[in-house]
Amino acid sequence: MGTVTMGPWKQLLLSALDSNSHLKHSSYFQLATIGSNGRPSNRTVVFRGFQENTDQIQINTDSRTHKIEDLKHCPFAEICWYFTDSWEQFRINGKIDIIDASTTDPKKLQQRQISWFASSLKSRLQYSGPSPGLPCLTEQPHQDFLDPSTGPVVAFCLLVLDPDQVDYLNLKSNLRVKFASGLNVNGEKCWTSEIINP
Amino acid sequence: MGTVTMGPWKQLLLSALDSNSHLKHSSYFQLATIGSNGRPSNRTVVFRGFQENTDQIQINTDSRTHKIEDLKHCPFAEICWYFTDSWEQFRINGKIDIIDASTTDPKKLQQRQISWFASSLKSRLQYSGPSPGLPCLTEQPHQDFLDPSTGPVVAFCLLVLDPDQVDYLNLKSNLRVKFASGLNVNGEKCWTSEIINP
Numbered sequence: 304m305g306t307v308t309m310g311p312w313k314q315l316l317l318s319a320l321d322s323n324s325h326l327k328h329s330s331y332f333q334l335a336t337i338g339s340n341g342r343p344s345n346r347t348v349v350f351r352g353f354q355e356n357t358d359q360i361q362i363n364t365d366s367r368t369h370k371i372e373d374l375k376h377c378p379f380a381e382i383c384w385y386f387t388d389s390w391e392q393f394r395i396n397g398k399i400d401i402i403d404a405s406t407t408d409p410k411k412l413q414q415r416q417i418s419w420f421a422s423s424l425k426s427r428l429q430y431s432g433p434s435p436g437l438p439c440l441t442e443q444p445h446q447d448f449l450d451p452s453t454g455p456v457v458a459f460c461l462l463v464l465d466p467d468q469v470d471y472l473n474l475k476s477n478l479r480v481k482f483a484s485g486l487n488v489n490g491e492k493c494w495t496s497e498i499i500n501p
Numbered sequence: 502m503g504t505v506t507m508g509p510w511k512q513l514l515l516s517a518l519d520s521n522s523h524l525k526h527s528s529y530f531q532l533a534t535i536g537s538n539g540r541p542s543n544r545t546v547v548f549r550g551f552q553e554n555t556d557q558i559q560i561n562t563d564s565r566t567h568k569i570e571d572l573k574h575c576p577f578a579e580i581c582w583y584f585t586d587s588w589e590q591f592r593i594n595g596k597i598d599i600i601d602a603s604t605t606d607p608k609k610l611q612q613r614q615i616s617w618f619a620s621s622l623k624s625r626l627q628y629s630g631p632s633p634g635l636p637c638l639t640e641q642p643h644q645d646f647l648d649p650s651t652g653p654v655v656a657f658c659l660l661v662l663d664p665d666q667v668d669y670l671n672l673k674s675n676l677r678v679k680f681a682s683g684l685n686v687n688g689e690k691c692w693t694s695e696i697i698n699p
């Protein structure tokens with residue numbers, strides 16, 4: 304068992320992303336939350352990179368989806384990310400910070416803006432579409448143009464997951480490693496790792 | 502919106518399984534549960550077919566894994582099943598029945614036995630291996646032979662998920678359908694479906 308300050312699992316994840324990059328779906332993972340009805344909820348979302356110089360994971364979402372309601376009720380989530388070519392699984396547990404139009408922290412609002420402009424125009428247009436999950440009305444007006452210089456619309460939301468536990472499994476080598484974070488004597492986040500039975 | 506007694510999503514799922522059957526990982530999905538610490542938990546598991554003549558989904562697992570503890574605490578789970586070739590997602594929510602060595606119902610025990618013998622010898626051997634998730638001790642004795650006629654070992658557990666809501670999304674056609682179950686006037690389970698916004 305070793306102790307380090309930077310998540311050692313991040314390098315494993317970057318390697319997995321690299322070795323599976325020929326697959327479009329390698330940036331997709333499943334995000335589990337707890338619904339306000341007390342039941343688990345699970346859906347596929349897209350990896351939008353790490354927050355600069357951190358191991359915090361970014362996800363874009365529509366503030367009108369159920370997952371926002373879920374996260375306001377319980378901010379904890381678990382990512383399950385399976386790489387179909389390298390047979391590696393990352394289970395990443397942590398707390399999610401919701402950054403939306405009502406956020407007041409200027410630094411966070413800037414992150415949201417960066418994430419908005421990093422999205423394709425097609426992705427951005429979806430946030431001006433009809434409310435996800437509501438009954439589909441065929442006569443709904445459909446916007447098909449967006450000014451590329453327009454900033455984030457109200458429904459655009461950036462989620463930032465701060466991992467505090469990662470369970471790594473390699474189905475080819477049968478290696479499983481549990482990474483857990485804690486605080487060191489200086490109050491800084493640090494990680495321990497341990498090989499566990501698969 | 503229509504009403505039928507048999508889950509109309511099952512045909513969609515069978516079609517997706519068929520059109521993605523060339524991919525080994527097409528039978529893998531992510532199962533979300535709620536941990537006894539109140540946080541969501543999410544892992545990849547393997548689809549082991551439907552219970553005969555039903556739309557109930559079978560999963561094999563080791564009774565020593567955390568998910569069993571999770572399910573005893575909260576029996577609800579959500580499957581997120583993404584088909585990477587046909588771009589279809591099924592989110593299947595329902596209650597899980599745990600069928601293990603302590604189960605007394607003879608019919609359920611028989612289902613567990615059938616599921617055991619339907620597994621490969623390699624899969625069966627894992628249930629006699631060291632406890633999943635515990636620290637790995639290199640000097641652990643390692644069983645490498647199993648009599649093919651031996652019945653289920655104590656750690657072998659069959660999970661049966663009884664769906665009561667299914668959210669289907671096709672990312673190629675952008676069609677999203679919500680299937681929900683309820684009881685009809687005769688007290689029988691019936692399904693309604695509705696097209697919703699993606």
